[in-house]
Amino acid sequence: MSNNKILIVDDEPKNLKILRIRLKDVYEIEEAATGEEALEKIETFEPALVLLDIMMPGIDGYEVTKRIKTNPKTQNCKVVLLSGKALLEEKLEGYKAGAEDYITKPFNGEELLAKIKVFIKLFNLEDRLERMNEDLEEEIKARTELLLKNERMAYVGMQAGEIVHNLKNPLSIIFGYLGHLKKKHPEITEIEKLEKASNKLLDIIKSIMTSLNRDIQNEMVDLSMNQIVEDELRFLESIDKQYKSWIKTDLNFQSQGMFKGSSTHISQIVGNLIKNSVEAMKPCEKRILSISTYDAMNRVFVEVADTGPGIPKEEIEKVFEPLFTTKTGEDGGVVGTGLGLSYCKKMVEAYGGEIKLESELGVGTKISFYLPLSKDQA
Ligand SMILES: Nc1ncnc2c1ncn2[C@@H]1O[C@H](COP(=O)(O)OP(=O)(O)OP(=O)(O)O)[C@@H](O)[C@H]1O
Numbered sequence: 001m002s003n004n005k006i007l008i009v010d011d012e013p014k015n016l017k018i019l020r021i022r023l024k025d026v027y028e029i030e031e032a033a034t035g036e037e038a039l040e041k042i043e044t045f046e047p048a049l050v051l052l053d054i055m056m057p058g059i060d061g062y063e064v065t066k067r068i069k070t071n072p073k074t075q076n077c078k079v080v081l082l083s084g085k086a087l088l089e090e091k092l093e094g095y096k097a098g099a100e101d102y103i104t105k106p107f108n109g110e111e112l113l114a115k116i117k118v119f120i121k122l123f124n125l126e127d128r129l130e131r132m133n134e135d136l137e138e139e140i141k142a143r144t145e146l147l148l149k150n151e152r153m154a155y156v157g158m159q160a161g162e163i164v165h166n167l168k169n170p171l172s173i174i175f176g177y178l179g180h181l182k183k184k185h186p187e188i189t190e191i192e193k194l195e196k197a198s199n200k201l202l203d204i205i206k207s208i209m210t211s212l213n214r215d216i217q218n219e220m221v222d223l224s225m226n227q228i229v230e231d232e233l234r235f236l237e238s239i240d241k242q243y244k245s246w247i248k249t250d251l252n253f254q255s256q257g258m259f260k261g262s263s264t265h266i267s268q269i270v271g272n273l274i275k276n277s278v279e280a281m282k283p284c285e286k287r288i289l290s291i292s293t294y295d296a297m298n299r300v301f302v303e304v305a306d307t308g309p310g311i312p313k314e315e316i317e318k319v320f321e322p323l324f325t326t327k328t329g330e331d332g333g334v335v336g337t338g339l340g341l342s343y344c345k346k347m348v349e350a351y352g353g354e355i356k357l358e359s360e361l362g363v364g365t366k367i368s369f370y371l372p373l374s375k376d377q378a
């Protein structure tokens with residue numbers, strides 16, 4: 001539903017009447033005779049447009065405009081100033097106060113209607129855009145939650161892979177002893193049953209390993225590290241525009257077609273590092289997030305550096321451990337999962353790369369990692 005409401009403000013009842021007669025058939029009209037009254041009514045009436053006389057007793061039109069434009073509740077409302085003044089300086093003062101336009105009295109009725117139409121349309125378009133933005137923010141929130149969930153699932157998957165892999169060791173010992181026992185005591189027929197059951201267990205382990213590996217391998221595609229970094233930064237900016245001013249990039253990855261991976265994995269690695277740096281820098285005065293990519297020695301390198309508070313020496317060892325977090329909420333409860341960096345390390349290593357962290361208290365933290373480029377094409 002579009003907003004069709006206009007507040008007309010003039011201390012001359014005659015002028016209010018003329019405007020009301022002209023507009024009432026098309027628009028919903030409310031009137032105010034002073035600046036004070038206008039400011040009260042605008043909050044309850046919530047018009048799309050205010051037609052505002054400049055010269056009024058009490059607060060004048062310029063001041064009313066300023067207050068409308070500095071109040072977050074009313075600042076989207078369009079303001080058209082109406083006045084007998086026609087001097088350029090006075091018009092400029094109106095624009096400076098934040099008014100959208102200026103009409104000199106006596107006005108031409110057609111021109112006034114045409115302008116009103118434009119500003120009502122503009123208000124409604126902006127309003128729609130704002131609502132779309134809000135929807136987008138909701139969607140981003142949902143996506144963030146999903147990413148976090150996927151990250152946890154991926155972590156659980158990796159842990160499961162490791163556990164299953166580790167089951168093979170004790171199983172091979174069982175096989176060894178069973179073979180030995182069978183030779184020594186061929187009369188014990190139960191040994192064969194034990195062997196069969198153990199073989200079944202081995203089949204289960206192998207099939208779980210194959211499906212876990214297939215999940216990773218099936219997703220391997222050609223990736224551009226610059227693109228991944230840019231996408232993650234765009235995602236960051238969409239959460240809050242202020243981050244844009246923190247970011248410094250130097251993206252030199254050039255081995256297009258030579259870097260293969262799953263975009264989910266690599267985006268999560270880069271995204272986790274960016275998220276950590278941004279969170280670390282929040283309380284700092286100087287906030288620079290520097291990200292660089294380059295390739296050398298058949299590897300792609302990525303560095304994420306921040307000017308955050310740095311990490312105490314005794315914690316540097318622990319940050320890659322699963323569940324290590326220092327992030328607490330206002331009530332002292334833990335808000336971080338402590339899975340971000342352990343995920344990054346496991347993933348980077350699963351790709352055959354390495355990750356390292358350098359940090360200095362009061363200076364900042366730099367995390368760099370590399371991943372191998374594909375050998376066949378490199
Ligand atoms: N750039 C950084 N600057 C300062 N401290 C950091 C930085 N990156 C990580 N840390 C420290 O390492 C800890 C572990 O990081 P990790 O990403 O694993 O988990 P988290 O960020 O605490 O939680 P989550 O990633 O789930 O939000 C953090 O709690 C923080 O203390």
Ligand SMILES: [Mg+2]
Pocket residue numbers: 272275276336340341
């Ligand atoms: Mg983190």
